Amino acid sequence: MRRFNATPASGPDRIRDTPLSESTFVGAGIGAALGGLRPVVDVMTVNFSLLALDQIVNNAATIRHMSGGQFSIPLIVRMATGAGRQVGAQHSHSLEGWYAHIPAITVLTPATVTDAKGMLLAALNEPDPVFIFEHAFLYALDGELDEAAFSVDLSHAAVRKPGHDVSLITFGGSLWKTLEAATRLAEDGIDAEVLDLRVLRPLDMPTILVSVRKTHRAVVIDEGWRTGSFAAEVSAQIMEGAFYDLDAPVARVCSVEVPIPYPKHLEDAALPQVAGIVQAVHAVVGKR
Amino acid sequence: MPNLVDHDHSLELLRQMLRIRRFEEKSAELYSGGKIRGFLHLANGEEAISVGAIPALAPDDAIVATYREHGHALVRGTPMRALMAELYGKSTGCARGRGGSMHFFDASRRFYGGLAIVAGGLPVAVGLALADHLSHRSRVSACFFGDGAVAEGEFHESLNLAALWKLPVLFLCENNLYAMGTALARHQSQIDIARKADAYAIPADAVDGMDVLAVESATQRAVDVVRAGQGPFLLEYRTYRFRAHSMYDAELYRTKEEVERWKQRDPVRLLSEGLRAQGVLTDAVLDKLETAIADEIADAVTFAEASPWEPVEDLTKDVYTPGKV
Numbered sequence: 001m002r003r004f005n006a007t008p009a010s011g012p013d014r015i016r017d018t019p020l021s022e023s024t025f026v027g028a029g030i031g032a033a034l035g036g037l038r039p040v041v042d043v044m045t046v047n048f049s050l051l052a053l054d055q056i057v058n059n060a061a062t063i064r065h066m067s068g069g070q071f072s073i074p075l076i077v078r079m080a081t082g083a084g085r086q087v088g089a090q091h092s093h094s095l096e097g098w099y100a101h102i103p104a105i106t107v108l109t110p111a112t113v114t115d116a117k118g119m120l121l122a123a124l125n126e127p128d129p130v131f132i133f134e135h136a137f138l139y140a141l142d143g144e145l146d147e148a149a150f151s152v153d154l155s156h157a158a159v160r161k162p163g164h165d166v167s168l169i170t171f172g173g174s175l176w177k178t179l180e181a182a183t184r185l186a187e188d189g190i191d192a193e194v195l196d197l198r199v200l201r202p203l204d205m206p207t208i209l210v211s212v213r214k215t216h217r218a219v220v221i222d223e224g225w226r227t228g229s230f231a232a233e234v235s236a237q238i239m240e241g242a243f244y245d246l247d248a249p250v251a252r253v254c255s256v257e258v259p260i261p262y263p264k265h266l267e268d269a270a271l272p273q274v275a276g277i278v279q280a281v282h283a284v285v286g287k288r
Numbered sequence: 289m290p291n292l293v294d295h296d297h298s299l300e301l302l303r304q305m306l307r308i309r310r311f312e313e314k315s316a317e318l319y320s321g322g323k324i325r326g327f328l329h330l331a332n333g334e335e336a337i338s339v340g341a342i343p344a345l346a347p348d349d350a351i352v353a354t355y356r357e358h359g360h361a362l363v364r365g366t367p368m369r370a371l372m373a374e375l376y377g378k379s380t381g382c383a384r385g386r387g388g389s390m391h392f393f394d395a396s397r398r399f400y401g402g403l404a405i406v407a408g409g410l411p412v413a414v415g416l417a418l419a420d421h422l423s424h425r426s427r428v429s430a431c432f433f434g435d436g437a438v439a440e441g442e443f444h445e446s447l448n449l450a451a452l453w454k455l456p457v458l459f460l461c462e463n464n465l466y467a468m469g470t471a472l473a474r475h476q477s478q479i480d481i482a483r484k485a486d487a488y489a490i491p492a493d494a495v496d497g498m499d500v501l502a503v504e505s506a507t508q509r510a511v512d513v514v515r516a517g518q519g520p521f522l523l524e525y526r527t528y529r530f531r532a533h534s535m536y537d538a539e540l541y542r543t544k545e546e547v548e549r550w551k552q553r554d555p556v557r558l559l560s561e562g563l564r565a566q567g568v569l570t571d572a573v574l575d576k577l578e579t580a581i582a583d584e585i586a587d588a589v590t591f592a593e594a595s596p597w598e599p600v601e602d603l604t605k606d607v608y609t610p611g612k613v
């Protein structure tokens with residue numbers, strides 16, 4: 001997955017370098033969208049999007065409903081997210097789960113090359129604000145670009161690996177760790193199904209429930225901190241929708257609740273890892 | 289060259305600049321070797337600022353700096369061993385290794401970071417100054433930030449609040465003409481940063497940031513104003529970074545000629561030439577300085593190499609103050 005390269009052919013009017021003014025350039029994106037444009041705002045990383053939270057939460061996410069449906073905001077905001085590059089606590093946030101808390105916006109977490117391109121293209125047709133979170137770890141990945149990239153849907157989770165014994169539910173950068181865990185689990189005779197949520201809001205609960213009703217077990221993997229994590233929401237909704245289908249409590253693999261430290265051994269220990277996912281699955285599957 | 293009458297003092301300024309230059313050159317080498325990871329922002333070309341400015345502060349004044357703060361911590365007096373160990377991420381580092389290059393901290397020297405969100409340090413400096421003001425302490429809180437930070441609301445809000453409440457904050461802008469790849473004129477409508485202080489009725493000055501003696505005297509004047517209780521001061525240092533923003537960038541935003549032009553004004557070179565012209569600096573003197581610095585760096589690397597990692601069991605230590613939960 002490579003960061004999208006805007007070509008100068010589009011012209012300096014249309015691709016603008018901005019000052020370090022996150023609140024204002026996101027707010028200006030909202031205004032430009034209200035004014036009839038279709039802006040794509042790149043705030044670099046989720047860490048810096050915190051300076052723009054007021055514009056996002058109070059304006060982007062309210063104006064359509066609050067105006068009685070008179071105004072729409074067709075705005076796209078892109079940013080990198082996630083930890084794992086030893087850049088310390090202020091540059092390692094995974095806050096897409098926070099954003100998914102906010103009604104009136106769409107939250108996308110592409111995890112494949114095809115989704116990285118396809119979701120951006122599809123988002124250009126959305127009438128309301130779309131937030132795209134690209135895990136920084138994914139930029140170094142290579143992958144085949146599917147022709148489907150030109151028509152990816154923005155409403156469904158994807159089964160990345162079918163299986164029967166347990167549902168591993170994840171998104172973004174954690175997808176690849178989860179797939180690796182599934183491979184290791186196969187060696188232990190456990191056939192895991194891997195679900196890539198792709199869209200955190202609106203959440204495709206039906207796909208999750210179909211999977212859980214089949215496997216009767218679920219582990220949610222999420223790089224956010226455990227308390228109030230997106231994994232907590234998925235887990236709650238599984239409990240609400242499939243409690244009697246479960247053979248074991250839903251388990252979560254999340255980040256340890258600390259600011260992410262710089263040294264590799266501590267950062268690794270703070271984040272979800274393949275071994276931890278495998279271990280969590282064994283604990284869940286063991287409870288037959 | 290300005291007045292170099294106090295030769296010992298001038299040599300000490302040269303030594304400090306060289307110390308930072310060589311420390312950071314070693315860091316770059318260690319980064320290439322994988323010993324240092326993450327982001328590494330070097331202040332190559334900007335050393336005259338920390339060397340000239342920080343000694344103008346008293347030991348109990350506060351400093352808030354950015355991710356480009358290695359020189360600031362060195363001049364402030366944090367031992368090189370603790371800084372090198374921090375770059376390694378070792379438990380003997382000045383932040384137990386948890387922060388790394390961008391997050392140096394040293395409570396004993398009132399060094400409040402190493403903060404890496406652009407402009408995030410300015411409000412913190414205002415608050416430190418508020419605490420002093422309310423406690424009737426005549427201390428100064430100095431805040432370093434780049435030209436890029438001037439575009440953030442926090443810059444404007446901090447200047448206004450500090451002026452409104454007459455707080456002892458020294459706003460120190462390290463204007464190296466670029467915020468990553470964005471040239472000053474591409475991000476500021478008014479490129480004369482010092483003039484922005486007018487809008488908040490704050491006294492300001494701009495000084496040649498490549499001339500360590502000019503930095504020193506301008507900072508001393510600014511500190512005097514702030515310490516006298518007349519409220520904040522904005523000082524702009526006009527400088528240039530010779531290397532990439534972080535370890536690597538394509539540098540498509542500037543020409544090699546521009547960099548070469550600025551290297552003619554390398555602060556180390558400017559001071560060295562001045563001192564040589566006066567016969568104060570000879571090859572022998574320089575050799576002695578360089579050897580002592582090389583020894584100090586070698587010792588810091590040995591120390592960092594030999595230092596232990598923080599045990600994984602301590603991962604959640606210091607999330608809260610002990611005894612609270």
Ligand SMILES: Cc1ncc(C[n+]2csc(CCOP(=O)(O)OP(=O)(O)O)c2C)c(N)n1
Nearest residue numbers: 048356404405406434435436437466467468
């Ligand atoms: C709020 C925020 N936005 C973006 C970044 C990413 N970033 C890190 S340094 C930097 C450039 C800052 O330039 P300047 O303030 O001039 O300092 P310099 O690096 O030149 O010393 C940017 C954009 C950040 N750290 N914080």
Ligand SMILES: [Mg+2]
Nearest residue numbers: 434435466467
């Ligand atoms: Mg700059």
